[in-house]
Amino acid sequence: MAYSFNLFLTLFLTFSMAFLAMAGPLNSPSTLATRLQLDNENNCWESLFELQSCSGEAILFFLNGETYLGSNCCRAIRIIQRECWPAMMGSLGFTEQEGDILFGYCDASDEDDGTNAQTLPLPSPTPIEG
Template sequence: MAHSIKLFLTLLLTWNMVSMVVMARPLMMTKSTLAARLKADEEGSKCWDSLFELQACTGEAILFFLNGETYLGPGCCRAIEIIEHQCWPAMLTSLGFTPQEGDILRGYCDAAEEDDDHN
């Protein structure tokens, strides 16, 4: 009998502590919708189109690092620029590139765009 009372009190105390922790936690009230976070509006279609373009030029990006080829096509660079600057800055890392590789790709494409602007 004493064991069951001890168990009951332990469970009651645990439940009470957990409920206080949950009630004391501030709720994060974000006003952004899933559509806004995914950039699913009309302007966001550019983001999704760029993501598909990036998928098509993944081979170029891999060869860029494996063989040391210093060329990415303009479509590939355009996709990287749009995704990194206007859409989802962390997208390249979620696609398997390290943050350093993402920085290198972005830097290469930014420099290539500047060269095109000067010519």
């Protein structure tokens, strides 16, 4: 009984190794950089990290409504909204509407005079009835 078990185990391992040795590489290897589009010119991930570093400016923008968003911050917002996935801003805690407001501010300040120093007052929030 032990002999047949050893024979079976030996044959099983031999065939398993043979099949593993025959396995070749994938036809279309896809690197992590390719899947994440890190080699893309628009550099979505770099813009997301840039926006993360200036998220304090964006938070103050919503708190007092008249703050300055730096050119790097606006550049990151424009790239994310135009060339990437606008939902990426949600990973930093911004809603889709807040992302649209930031994008509109940056576009307006960029179109006016080429600087991002313009301040736009935010509309006053409507009270929630409950």
